[in-house]
Amino acid sequence: MAFDPARIREQFPILATRPMGRPLHYLDNAATAQIPQTVIDAITAHETTHRANVTRGVHALAEAATEAYEGARHIVARYMNATADSEVVFTYGTTSAINLAAHALGEGLGEGDEIVLSVAEHHANLVPWLMLRERKGVTLRFLPVTDEGRIDLSALNNLVRERCKVITLTHCSNVTGAITDFRPVVAAARAVGAKVLVDGAQMAPKGQFDASELGADLYAFSGHKVYGPNGIGVLWGRRDVLSAMPPFMGGGGMIRSVSLESVTYGDPPKRFEAGTPPIAQAVGLGAALNWVMSGYLDGAHKHMDRLTLRIIERLQGIPGARLVGPANMEERVGVVSFALDGLHPHDIAQILDRHGVAVRGGHHCAEPLMTRFGLTGTARASLAPYNTDEDVDALFEAIEDALRTFSGH
């Protein structure tokens, strides 16, 4: 059966609403994807029948909550083909996952050690490393970005040197939509014994994947971009890598024993989950990943590629429009950033909102990438399987309105 976005849309209650009395054309999925009813139901069911703290309680609710939380971990492990559930650390999002990794991997580093990242990184995969540089004096080396908006991997040979300890890159740019080919990255890392951390925030929603096969040592993603709730994220790590990492935050749940003289830490993943974790959010994430794996999205990629190409081609027909990202569908996702000559991205996004078209305008937490392209920001339309041709049509009617409003500006 051919993929039918209508079958997807009917599962997302928010898509039937009319914010401010306008039909909703939600094209801000790279920021946060919407949530299907089945995930809302799973969270509600947990909170109304299984709500309790996890791990240490012996009463029935505590055991049920623990089972639900660990069940969610198992689903995540299945989604990314982990060899064991213990490779899955729950965090509060991609940002907290990368902060954890930067802190733990950086603990033993010092002056002269090098981290390789790229100009295309989201601030979530940039600022933690800038902070590490401030703390430890490590050297950061940046892969450039091509005019097409791809990380220029031809620079790997020059940048990855003997003292490189970590290569940390986005799997897919949240601005240009370009997918990174990790084969040369992993080869370069292995040659010098560096760890590979992948920011998978934009890539994880595409469906099941195998982080280990990708060659990653660590892989981070967020719940709210994979049709789950916010406040939950994942740091997957190879068992040996996680085992060698010191804890990030201290507190309950992550220790083996504590005395006033000393503390010993638990094994991964608990070592990295101090305090009460986001339990209902983990349950929601599990439900969301189950939904993605359920077969509803079979054929969705082709549908989204077609819509993405429609957006790109229509943009190319607008005088003064500038696409920031690849102009074809080769190794890219449905994230389309663009600038319109003389229009500020916030003004574009504001006028699109008149038409119920929700896009994002600004630097998308990627200021160095904006600088690379000589821009302060872009407007960004980002797709999900529930988007339709009507959404694309509404986007361009709204863009025409923006151009009319600012003609002669």
Added chain:
Amino acid sequence: MGGKDIYENDIMELARAGSRPRYIDAPDGTATLDNPLCGDRVTIEMRRDKEGKIADIGHDVRGCALCQASAVALADTARGKSPVEINAALSALQKMLKDDHEHHEKAWPTLAAFRSVHGHKSRYECVLLPFRALLVAISEGEGGDASRP
């Protein structure tokens, strides 16, 4: 979520004027402020007269139409005013954005153009940034703490 259309004629006319930078000779103070939410940047220059009132204002806005419009409205509002009065204008503008009170536009008629921004909370800082920059420029000119007001 805001309900009104922001881009009414008054704002668009101000924005057109504010899209081009305007510099002044021998400023007594200059300040550049960023809006961390969007990366916009406003530079405001000011010169004061013998009484300490604002004699002239220059601006360079790398920002949206609201920010551009605000920079022009700021020049109209602040010329001939003391720092105390400019602080009062900033307060009035903040209240007008938040509460949509007519009272404030009577006191500061040039600012009335921004009533249409009421309810669009994510855009308030776009309007306020030039005013904040002027106050920092004044503080800098006085050799004071140029921290963000």
